[in-house]
Amino acid sequence: MLRVSVLGGQQITDDQDSGVQVRSSRALALVAYLAVHPGVPHPRQRIAGLLWPESGDAQALTNLRRELHHLRQALGEDGSLQVTARDLCWVDGPTCHADVRAFDTGRLAALAAAESGDDDAVIRHGGEALAQYRGDLLPGVYDDWAAEARERLGRQCVELCDLVGAARARGGDLTGAAAAARRRIELRPLEETGYRVLMGLLADMGDRAAAVSTYHHCASVLERELGVAPDDATRAAFRRLMTRNRPTAPAGDGPPVITKTAQQAQSAGRPGQPRAPLIGRAAELRVLTDVWQAASAGRRGMVLVAGGAGVGKTRLVTEVADLARRQGAVVVATQCFAAPGRLALAPVADWLRDPAVRAAAATLDQAWRAEVARLLPDQGVPGIDPRPGTMADAWQRHRFYEGLARALIAVGRPLLLVLDNVQWCDQETLDFVSFCLGLTGDETPLLVAGTVRDDHRRGDRELAAWAVRMRAAGLLTELALSPLDAADGARLAEAISGRALAAADAATLYATTGGFPLYVIEAARGEAGEPGRVDEGGGSPPGDLSAVLRRRLAQATPGAQEVAGLAAAVGTDFSLGLLTEASDLTADAVVEAIDELWRSRILRELGTGYDFSHDLLREAAYAEVSPARRWLMHRRIAQGLELLHGGATDGVAAQLAAQYARAGDRAKAVAFFRQAAQIAADRFAHTESIRLYRDALSVIAAMPAGRDRDSLELAVLTALAAPLNAREGYASRALERNMQRSIALAESLGRADLVQVGFVGLGVTWFVQGRTADCHRVSARALALADPGTSTAGQARFMMGGSALSLGRPAEGLRDLTFAAGLGGGLELLSVGTLANVHATAWSAHAHWLLGDEESAARAAQEAIDLARAIGDPYNVTIALAYSAITQQLRHDLPRLREVVAELRELCQRYEFGYYREWGLILDGWSAASDRDGLGARLAEEGADNLKAQGAFARRPYWLSLLADLLAKQGRPTAARATLDAALTAGRVHDDLWWLPEVMRMRARYDPPEGAVARLRAAADLASSHGSVALVRRCEADLSDLPGLGDLSGRGDLSGRGVRPLSSPAEGG
Incomplete structure (x- = not known):
């Protein structure tokens, strides 16, 4: 079945292969025009003129023929598109489903059922039609015919919502009727009819709070978009709502009892301007406008408006957002919060929930929709189970981010994403913004507009580092915002209060507010509450104004203050x-309090809930609550959250954890911190996951000592290891401390299984840190504890094999690596996040080469690459390539080395793989044809320095020897000699012995003849003791080349002294 989607998206797909057949906007516009006007032949000349009005007749017809050719290829045997030499026509058929036709068919059936009074049929056919209407016709297409059809179809959908809603209400299905009313509001947010219907339905359902919120939403939308208040009918409905079921006094005892809040609600009005006018920001607005126009023209980027709290950052960005909307862009705004409880990537989730984005994302291939479902499980597409949290996550994280980015840019028209309060943004959202802006292959215009507080920004090292990277990539424009001067501050106050300020009042106002617009506005609104007073807090320092904010809150009724x-x-x-x-308070009292705070503009409507109009007001309200009262509030809030969300607490786990922690319920706080941390890890939000696990550990630390406390700490530490590994790398000191503490706890609790896991993990960390002997020792302890044939035993053998090779025991290493490669049929996942058959086979190639079996080395290296490619996991391919690159360097196969390194570096760059990226840098530098310009040495030095900075000292003698080789080629013998001396020292310090014979051989070049002979003989002896045939042969060759040594007859064949190359792994013992 072919599926034509033109409502909320633009594509033609085929059910058989789930692939997109057509995405051409003109081809889909052609199909949409014909499907909107079905069953009637349309002359080609007329259609060409409609679709290409800017082209001449001949060119327009040529364009039409081209698009018809593509369409007929995509539609194949389907006969829905009927083509003659003169006309085109759309006819519905059984093998093609067009959403716009299904919508119209269902709508007409619902209308017919309504005529006959069949409400069940109205609901059935109308529901089917509404399911087809996923959004506007051809979003982003602005042809006159499309705009007209879009408006007509939208109106028909609104009328269908009314029809279905009324039928459901008559049948007693008030919940279904309310859903239809909400759909109507989504379609026509500026029409008040839908709000009134929904308010009445919610009131009939007994949900007065939701009905009041609906009115607030209506009033806020009208204020924001049109600058008007709701009409008389809507205000009358609200007044009835506020007095509904209100207790009255007995007859003859006086008028009904009406609270102060209800008296205020009688007008159903909201004092003050809906939005403060933009005053004194002309220059800054020009800068933002220019940035937006550049983004609209295809220059993606981010603009960051910086300034103090209350300086007007959000207001300025809102002005540009309004401009973007008027120009037809999709604008989606969200904000970050200082309060704990928001999960990582929550701002991205907010962007993706926008109706326009959601409708466009629904047209993506299922593979990308599944990635979106990781973040938004409610999208109805099964997500992909995350892999264990290690450095191997990086490629999946890249794909996850790409799926989210594709969902955003699927709107196919200019997109403005607003991110308020960046100083509180989680690191993963910042990383995603960088990724999204740098995504290639799509030209959708995109701008991210953010605001950031200067005071928080200066102390945030991660935010500062992110900004540096964004600047370096040319993606960041920064705009500093200062307070208003005295004259502009007075003008703003006059606009808010509606009266002119005397010179003395203006001076007092400026002295009090420092020209910060927020404080000017709050002072003016406070004056409106108590006429004749500019502010009580005239003595407050600029930027503080706590007295002004306290006074604003104090003007509320006691009940409203409590709810605030x-x-x-x-x-x-x-x-x-x-x-x-x-x-x-009672439910009615809470509703009235919220209404009062909303009218006073202390609260603002936000989605389906509320938020403070500014963070400073929130802080002021919280400061008024006593510590004892806070404890009780947090406990009740946590209990309320659990009750409202039932068992589905994933979305509020972090919030529950923070509330229970503040309420002193440690057990529940830890449970929800762990739940939230795992959710963050599943989203590859490792920084957030680490923070949440550490919050849990802080709570555990305050618990009474004992076995239960230790068991809980061990569970958290075990879970923390994966995100620590993924974020900080194998050599992380924090990871090392985590493992050591885990082992100590597991031993004290008698948990042998977790002791084994801890030993293996610690062995990996120690190996990468360069603690080679310690790695081998702890891996042996893990093996001694493990049952033979188990996964833990195999993982221990893997680390024992790798460390044995580095300790200068290649035969032993080959034996253990060969065993590990067969673990679980080769498909066992190692603790480092790689598959055993790939990683162990790739590493074994080095042992083969050292043992003199170059052919087996080349074969093992290629086998690992082939295995990894068959699996299709980019991280395993990277592992295989990285080890193969070393193998090719050992073999001096320069053409193959360059080929492997090129792919290795490309993968590391694409998926942001650390550690192996540095391998690629060094080996790329070494493989340069010549290094006269020093580029190869610079690459190698950068890679070696990066590894050192990461604390990764494994293989350091090898890396330094490659650098020394490059320095020698440059004619820098002193630097080369010093580098080789450093390599010798590193090898001895870190027990990294396997390459020391080669370092010694290279170092002999800088010795006088007698010293060179002695050093070469020592190197040969060391290589012989290792069993490293290949390195013995290199030493022999150099000794033979030294004058006066002849054929070394006095020494015999060094390669034969106790050294036997293995022809197969089985011969290794």
Whole structure:
């Protein structure tokens, strides 16, 4: 079945191969035009003129023929598109499903059912039609005919929502009717009818809080978009809602009892301007506008507006967002919060939930939609189970990010993403922004507009480092915002208060507010609450204004002040339902309090809930709550969250953890911290995962000592190891400490299984750190504890084999690596995140070469690459290539080395693989044809320095010897000699002995003849004791070349002294 999607997206897909057949906007516009006007022949000349109005008749017809050719190829045998020499026509057929035709068919059937009074058929056919309408017709296409058809179809969908909603309401399905009303509001957010219907339905369902929130949403949208208040009918509906079921006094005892809040609600109005005017920002607005226009023209990037709290950053960005909307762009805004409880990548999830983005993302291939489902499981596409959290995650993280980015840019038109309060942004969201802006292969115009507080920014090293990287990539434009001057501050206050300020009042205002717009606005609104007073806090220092904010809150009724404190304890994005569950007040009292705070512009409507209009107001409200009261509030908030979310707490796990921690319930806090940390790890948000696990450990540290506490700490430490590895690398000192503490706890608790796991993990860390002998020792302990044939035994043999090779025992190493390669049929996942058959086989190639079997070395290296490619996992391919590159360097196969290194470096760059990236740098530098310009040495030095900075000292003698070779080619013997001396020292310090004979051989070149002979003989003896046939032969060759030594008859054949190359792994013992 072919599927034509033109509602909310633009593509033609085939069910048989799940592939996209057509994405050409003009071809889809042609299909859409015909499907919107079906069953009627349309002259080619007319269609060509509609689709290509800027072209001449002949060119337009040529364009039409081209698109028809592509369409007929895509549609194949399907007969829906009927083509003659003169006309084109769309006819519905059984092998092609067009969403716009299915919508119209279902709509007409629902209308017919309504005529006959069949509500069940109305609901059935209408529901089928609404399911087809995933968004506007041909989003991003602005042809006149498309705009007209888009408006007509949108109106028909709205009318269908009304029809279905009414039918459901008559049948008693108020929940279904409310869903239809919400769909209507989504389609026509500026029409008040939908809000009124929804308010009535929610009131009938007994959900007064949701009905009040609906009115607030309506009023906020109208204020923001049109600058008007709701009309008389909507305000009247709200007044009825606020007085509904209100207790009245007995007859003759006076008027109904109406609270102060209800009296304020009688007007259903909201004092003050809906949005503060933009004053004194002309120059800054020009800069932002220019950046947006550049982004619209295809120059992707991010603009970051910086300044102090309350300086007007968000207001300035909002102005540009309004401009972008008017120009037809998709604008999606979100913000970050200081309060704990938001999961990593929450801002990205907010962007993806936008209706336009969601509709466009639904047209992506299922593989990409599955990646989006990792972040938004409610999208209805099964996600992909994450792999263990190690450095191997990097390629999956890359694919995950690419899926999210593709979902955003699928809108196919200019896109402005707003990110408020970047100073509180999680690192993963920042990383995603960098990734998304740098994604190639798509030309969708994209700008990210962010705001950041200067005071927080200066102390945030990670944010500063991210900004440096963004600047270096040419992706970041920064704009500093300063407070207003006295004159502009006075103008702003006059606009808010509606009256002129006397010179003395203006001076007082500026002295109090320092020209910060937020404080000017709050002072002016405070004056509106108590006319005749500019502010009580005239003595407050600029930028503080705590007195002004306290006064604003103090103007609220006691009930509203209490609810404000409770809301501040929640933190952000709170719902009426949660506040009602957590409050001592009645549900009606909470509703009235929220309404009062909303009217006072202390709170603002946010999605389906509320938030403070500024973070400083939240801080002021929380400061007014006593410590004892805070403890009780946090406990009730946590309990309310659990109650409201039932067993589905994944989305609020971090929030629950923070609330229970503040409430003193340590056990529950730890449980939810662990849940939130695992969710973060599943999203590859390793920084966030580490932070949450460490929060759990902080709570555990305060628990009474004992076995239960130790067991809990061990469980958290075990889980923490994976994200630590992924974020900081194998050589991480924090990972080492984590492993050591885990082992100590496991031994004290008698958990032999976890002791084994800890030993293997510690062995990996020690090996990469250069503690080769310690790695072999701890791996042997793990093997001694493990049952033969188990996974742990195999993993221990893998690390024993690798460390034995580095200790100068290649035969022993080959034996253990061969055993590990067969672990679990070769498909066993090692603790380092790689497959045993790939990693162990690739490493064994080095042992083969040292033992003199060059043919087996080449074969093992290629076998590992072939295995990795068959699996299709980029990280395993990278491992195989990295080890193969060393093998080719050992063999001096320069053509093959260059080929392997080129692919290795490309993979490391694409997927941001650390560690092996440095291998690629060094080996790429060494493989240069010549190094007269010093580029090869610079690459090798960069790679070696990077490994040292990471604390990764494994193979350091080998890396330094390659660098020394390059320095020698440059004619820098002194530097080369010093580098080789450093290599010798590193080998002895780190017990990295396998390459020392070669380092000694190279170092002999700089010795006088007698010293060279002695050093070469010592190198040969060392290689012979290792059993390294290949290195013995190199020493023999150099000794033979020295004058006066002849054929070394007095020494015999060094390669034969106790050294036997292995022809097969089985001969290794």
